[in-house]
Amino acid sequence: MADLGNLVEDCLKAVRDDPTHKAVAEVVKVAMSDSDAFMDEIGEPEKSGLTPIYKSSELTIINVVWKPQMVLMPHDHAMWAVIGLYTGREDNIFWRQIKDDPQGRIEAAGAKSLGPGDITPLGKDVIHSVTNPVSKLTGAIHVYGGDFFEAERLEWEAEGLTSRRWDPERTKALFAD
Numbered sequence: 001m002a003d004l005g006n007l008v009e010d011c012l013k014a015v016r017d018d019p020t021h022k023a024v025a026e027v028v029k030v031a032m033s034d035s036d037a038f039m040d041e042i043g044e045p046e047k048s049g050l051t052p053i054y055k056s057s058e059l060t061i062i063n064v065v066w067k068p069q070m071v072l073m074p075h076d077h078a079m080w081a082v083i084g085l086y087t088g089r090e091d092n093i094f095w096r097q098i099k100d101d102p103q104g105r106i107e108a109a110g111a112k113s114l115g116p117g118d119i120t121p122l123g124k125d126v127i128h129s130v131t132n133p134v135s136k137l138t139g140a141i142h143v144y145g146g147d148f149f150e151a152e153r154l155e156w157e158a159e160g161l162t163s164r165r166w167d168p169e170r171t172k173a174l175f176a177d
């Protein structure tokens with residue numbers, strides 16, 4: 001993999017200047033502004049996976065490569081995130097929790113489709129599910145304002161939309177080649 005030092009250094013500097021997602025979103029926006037050049041640097045996706053580029057208690061940066069037509073169940077992150085697309089497409093459905101629902105169920109609240117060069121910030125409480133609608137691998141940079149893999153998080157099973165504790169191994173298995 002190419003040296004992505006600038007992305008990591010710039011994101012770290014950004015989050016230390018501004019602990020909200022805003023400064024990091026600017027860094028990701030600049031990085032994605034020439035998505036082809038970014039892909040030259042990071043490499044064209046060859047297989048699905050969640051590849052950490054940087055991981056600490058203040059920031060996690062992951063190269064996320066989605067399988068063709070892959071669907072990831074609704075989940076939260078317990079921290080803000082910034083997504084930047086460099087190839088393919090990510091269709092996001094946003095969800096909200098149904099007030100006082102005993103099973104913690106959710107309902108759809110909105111949607112956003114991301115193509116190459118697009119970025120979107122996700123607030124700390126956002127719940128989303130993601131589909132790769134195209135028949136090739138989709139590549140994205142996901143930046144999280146904390147340690148993504150260690151957080152206590154929720155996910156919702158896709159059929160009944162009831163909540164359960166997030167299991168990192170279940171998510172990793174979905175991305176396994």
Ligand SMILES: [Fe+2]
Pocket residue numbers: 075076077128
């Ligand atoms: Fe997510």
